[in-house]
Amino acid sequence: MDRRAFLLAASTATLAAPRLGHGQAARPLRFVPQANLTSLDPIWTTANVTRNHGFMVYDTLYGMDAQFRPQPQMASGHAVSDDRLTITITLRDGLKWHDGEAVRAADCVASIGRWMKRNPSGQQLERALEEVSATDDRTVRFRLKKPFPLLFHALASPVNPVAFMMPERIARTDPFQQIRETIGSGPFRFVPREFNSGSLVVYERNPDYVPNPTGTSSFTAGPKRANLERVEWHIIVDASTAAGALQTGEIDWYEQPPPEIQQMLRRNRNVALDAIDPLPLSGILRFNHLHAPFNDKRVRQAFLPAINQADFMQAIVGTDASLYDAQAGIFTPGTPLANDEGLAPLRGPRSIDAARAALRDAGYANQPMRLIGPTDILAPAAMTQVCADLLRRLGVNADIAITDWGTVVQRRASREPIERGGWSMLLTSFSSTDFMDPAGHFPLRGNGLNSWPGWPTIPRLEELRDAWFDAPDLAAQQSLAREMQRVAMDEVPFIPVGAYRSVTAHRRNLADRVPGFAIFWNLRRT
Amino acid sequence: MWAYILRRVLATIPVMAVVALFVFSLLYLAPGDPAAVIAGDQATPDDVERIRASLGLDRPYLVRFGAWVGDIMSGDLGTSIFTNLPVSTMIAQRVEPTLSLCLLTLVLAVSIAVPMGVVAAWKQGTLVDRAVMGFAVLGFSVPVFVVGYLLAYVFALELDWLPVQGYTPFREGFFPWLENLILPSIALGGVYIALIARITRATMLEVLGQDYIRTARAKGANQAGILFVHALKNAAVPIVTVIGIGLALLIGGAVVTESVFAIPGLGRLTVDAILRRDYPVIQGVVLLFSFVYVLVNLLIDLLYTLFDPRIRY
Numbered sequence: 069m070d071r072r073a074f075l076l077a078a079s080t081a082t083l084a085a086p087r088l089g090h091g092q093a094a095r096p097l098r099f100v101p102q103a104n105l106t107s108l109d110p111i112w113t114t115a116n117v118t119r120n121h122g123f124m125v126y127d128t129l130y131g132m133d134a135q136f137r138p139q140p141q142m143a144s145g146h147a148v149s150d151d152r153l154t155i156t157i158t159l160r161d162g163l164k165w166h167d168g169e170a171v172r173a174a175d176c177v178a179s180i181g182r183w184m185k186r187n188p189s190g191q192q193l194e195r196a197l198e199e200v201s202a203t204d205d206r207t208v209r210f211r212l213k214k215p216f217p218l219l220f221h222a223l224a225s226p227v228n229p230v231a232f233m234m235p236e237r238i239a240r241t242d243p244f245q246q247i248r249e250t251i252g253s254g255p256f257r258f259v260p261r262e263f264n265s266g267s268l269v270v271y272e273r274n275p276d277y278v279p280n281p282t283g284t285s286s287f288t289a290g291p292k293r294a295n296l297e298r299v300e301w302h303i304i305v306d307a308s309t310a311a312g313a314l315q316t317g318e319i320d321w322y323e324q325p326p327p328e329i330q331q332m333l334r335r336n337r338n339v340a341l342d343a344i345d346p347l348p349l350s351g352i353l354r355f356n357h358l359h360a361p362f363n364d365k366r367v368r369q370a371f372l373p374a375i376n377q378a379d380f381m382q383a384i385v386g387t388d389a390s391l392y393d394a395q396a397g398i399f400t401p402g403t404p405l406a407n408d409e410g411l412a413p414l415r416g417p418r419s420i421d422a423a424r425a426a427l428r429d430a431g432y433a434n435q436p437m438r439l440i441g442p443t444d445i446l447a448p449a450a451m452t453q454v455c456a457d458l459l460r461r462l463g464v465n466a467d468i469a470i471t472d473w474g475t476v477v478q479r480r481a482s483r484e485p486i487e488r489g490g491w492s493m494l495l496t497s498f499s500s501t502d503f504m505d506p507a508g509h510f511p512l513r514g515n516g517l518n519s520w521p522g523w524p525t526i527p528r529l530e531e532l533r534d535a536w537f538d539a540p541d542l543a544a545q546q547s548l549a550r551e552m553q554r555v556a557m558d559e560v561p562f563i564p565v566g567a568y569r570s571v572t573a574h575r576r577n578l579a580d581r582v583p584g585f586a587i588f589w590n591l592r593r594t
Numbered sequence: 595m596w597a598y599i600l601r602r603v604l605a606t607i608p609v610m611a612v613v614a615l616f617v618f619s620l621l622y623l624a625p626g627d628p629a630a631v632i633a634g635d636q637a638t639p640d641d642v643e644r645i646r647a648s649l650g651l652d653r654p655y656l657v658r659f660g661a662w663v664g665d666i667m668s669g670d671l672g673t674s675i676f677t678n679l680p681v682s683t684m685i686a687q688r689v690e691p692t693l694s695l696c697l698l699t700l701v702l703a704v705s706i707a708v709p710m711g712v713v714a715a716w717k718q719g720t721l722v723d724r725a726v727m728g729f730a731v732l733g734f735s736v737p738v739f740v741v742g743y744l745l746a747y748v749f750a751l752e753l754d755w756l757p758v759q760g761y762t763p764f765r766e767g768f769f770p771w772l773e774n775l776i777l778p779s780i781a782l783g784g785v786y787i788a789l790i791a792r793i794t795r796a797t798m799l800e801v802l803g804q805d806y807i808r809t810a811r812a813k814g815a816n817q818a819g820i821l822f823v824h825a826l827k828n829a830a831v832p833i834v835t836v837i838g839i840g841l842a843l844l845i846g847g848a849v850v851t852e853s854v855f856a857i858p859g860l861g862r863l864t865v866d867a868i869l870r871r872d873y874p875v876i877q878g879v880v881l882l883f884s885f886v887y888v889l890v891n892l893l894i895d896l897l898y899t900l901f902d903p904r905i906r907y
Binding site for chain 1 (some may be wrong): 625626627630631632633634637638639641642644645648674676677678679684687688743746747750751754757758759760853854855856858862863866869870871872
């Protein structure tokens with residue numbers, strides 16, 4: 069008799085116990101997240117694992133459906149004035165915080181105020197905003213200085229930090245300080261007494277949660293049904309251990325198994341693997357525009373003929389072509405703004421010789437450059453290795469500085485020249501929602517020293533971004549997106565090095581998983 | 595004796611002070627910026643600066659060190675930069691798994707290694723001796739994580755006798771607790787068993803050649819009595835010393851073992867904190883470890899008097 073058979077026999081002997089009356093739902097769902105949940109404040113930090121925690125505990129006024137259309141979530145609806153300067157959002161009936169208090173419009177106003185300070189779309193909204201206020205307990209009113217067509221899109225966006233609603237007393241916390249309580253109105257309640265950062269995070273079903281009665285469930289929009297009584301996040305840092313635990317059934321879901329582990333898991337008939345998000349993540353090669361040689365756009369352009377996106381992507385996901393896209397542009401492939409404007413230099417035959425010649429023509433005279441990258445984050449580490457090889461083949465004077473991610477994050481913030489510890493190039497990846505549009509697309513900013521590390525000054529990109537926020541409809545947005553890509557491929561603030569799908573692994577008895585990221589509503593055991 | 599203990603306990607204070615200064619300075623000089631990690635990719639330099647200021651990381655070295663020492667003197671190890679939890683709470687959550695792992699490994703190692711060493715010495719030059727020494731070489735040579743993976747593969751994945759990972763607190767029952775710790779303890783204990791077995795063998799060989807052992811044999815004492823009563827007690831001082839020194843090995847190995855078997859112990863806490871640059875946690879854990887080392891050394895010194903009455907303090 070093996071251990072599981074013994075345990076099964078022992079549990080059968082206690083069939084009369086009332087706790088078994090809960091059936092399948094009473095068994096905790098055990099999940100291994102992509103990273104440790106270190107901070108519980110989804111506004112204070114932008115870690116994706118904290119965003120996922122946020123979607124467990126908190127709800128949003130609007131959700132985003134799989135077609136990227138905002139849909140009312142905590143809101144029952146809204147009214148827009150004829151001049152589009154006043155927008156009134158009405159809350160659904162019966163919404164409650166996890167402490168039993170009713171959700172009030174004043175809570176939402178405070179939450180929006182905190183979110184606006186940290187989210188790029190929120191910051192743009194704040195500039196257009198005259199006032200946001202609660203006219204009564206169920207009504208939130210926005211008064212704008214100028215129309216802001218993307219208001220609902222911003223409130224629904226899953227880009228970090230997400231516009232999660234919190235009780236007013238918590239939402240009044242300085243956005244640069246962490247909140248001290250985790251009280252939301254979402255489908256699951258956080259259990260603080262069992263929280264052990266680095267080991268265990270526990271959620272229980274929120275019995276007071278009222279799923280949205282309208283619409284169909286789609287991404288973060290529509291009815292959210294909590295079918296599981298208890299969800300446990302077990303932090304297992306070792307991939308082999310997590311995979312072993314999944315195979316033996318000790319855990320039910322492993323969010324991000326690395327490629328070499330996926331091969332092993334595919335052989336287990338009790339385990340299913342699929343793309344966690346139907347949309348891919350994007351990889352980029354970022355240049356430091358402040359110093360030579362990449363302060364010259366001809367040098368940046370010279371790299372384009374040498375970039376083979378398939379090389380970079382295969383280093384991350386292996387050779388299965390269904391898991392990557394080697395024709396990627398600056399927006400996430402498969403999203404409405406993705407286009408092929410200006411991508412010719414990245415397509416067609418790849419040539420190291422052409423890149424060498426372009427470097428010579430650009431006046432590159434063996435100036436030193438430094439590539440920085442991590443060892444401990446899968447995608448950036450793999451892409452950095454490919455780039456290091458590329459630099460060797462190009463014959464440039466390159467210093468390759470590989471460290472842990474914590475050091476990379478600090479080093480990339482340095483604006484110093486490389487002789488004083490600065491950097492020239494780095495590779496990293498962004499989630500599908502980050503590159504879905506210009507709002508959260510940080511590498512696409514051209515606002516100089518205020519932009520993402522690399523600090524390109526490209527005023528035209530900023531003009532186009534502002535215009536995108538004001539664009540009245542999707543057609544206008546798409547037109548602007550084409551122009552942005554044309555400018556980006558000419559100025560080369562970064563080079564897209566491909567897009568890849570992140571694979572997730574779970575026991576076959578899990579059904580109705582919502583695609584996108586680690587979402588637990590609607591998920592059930594069969 | 596009591597005066598000696600008091601002197602030794604008081605001597606830990608300057609030791610801890612030096613450790614504190616060293617750790618704090620090292621972290622101050624090390625690259626990495628927790629504010630940049632927290633702020634995330636879309637943060638502007640101003641945002642990062644505001645977070646840095648809110649965490650007090652923009653203050654000069656001496657001000658930060660002084661504040662930290664002041665907090666420690668009042669029994670406050672500080673608050674984690676990332677989790678916002680008191681460091682003492684985080685350490686308290688992690689002490690039991692690490693202590694359990696180390697204690698079980700210690701018990702397992704001593705109860706296996708000492709008899710192995712004694713028998714190897716007794717059977718010097720025979721197949722048994724060579725087998726024991728062969729095992730010792732293996733124990734030293736194979737890394738903990740390799741042993742861990744092998745054990746997990748065989749006993750958890752293939753035979754399904756034991757769980758792959760995790761930890762069950764002792765309060766939930768002895769057997770569930772033990773079930774989770776058997777494989778990690780064996781994996782961690784390998785090198786420790788090898789070390790103790792070798793030292794035991796070497797010391798026993800020396801003792802077994804002494805006149806009083808020959809006398810005991812001449813008087814007709816039985817073999818087990820000679821080995822485990824007369825000889826082992828006289829060989830105990832170096833063995834106990836090695837067991838104590840080996841504790842450092844154990845805590846180092848626990849970091850790897852806790853990762854391989856997903857045990858939520860202090861080792862993992864330390865590594866996670868280092869990778870995130872969670873300074874208060876790193877400082878708190880290192881202080882705790884150094885205190886434990888000092889305490890273990892004191893305990894070993896005191897144990898000497900038990901095994902060798904000639905030693906007096």
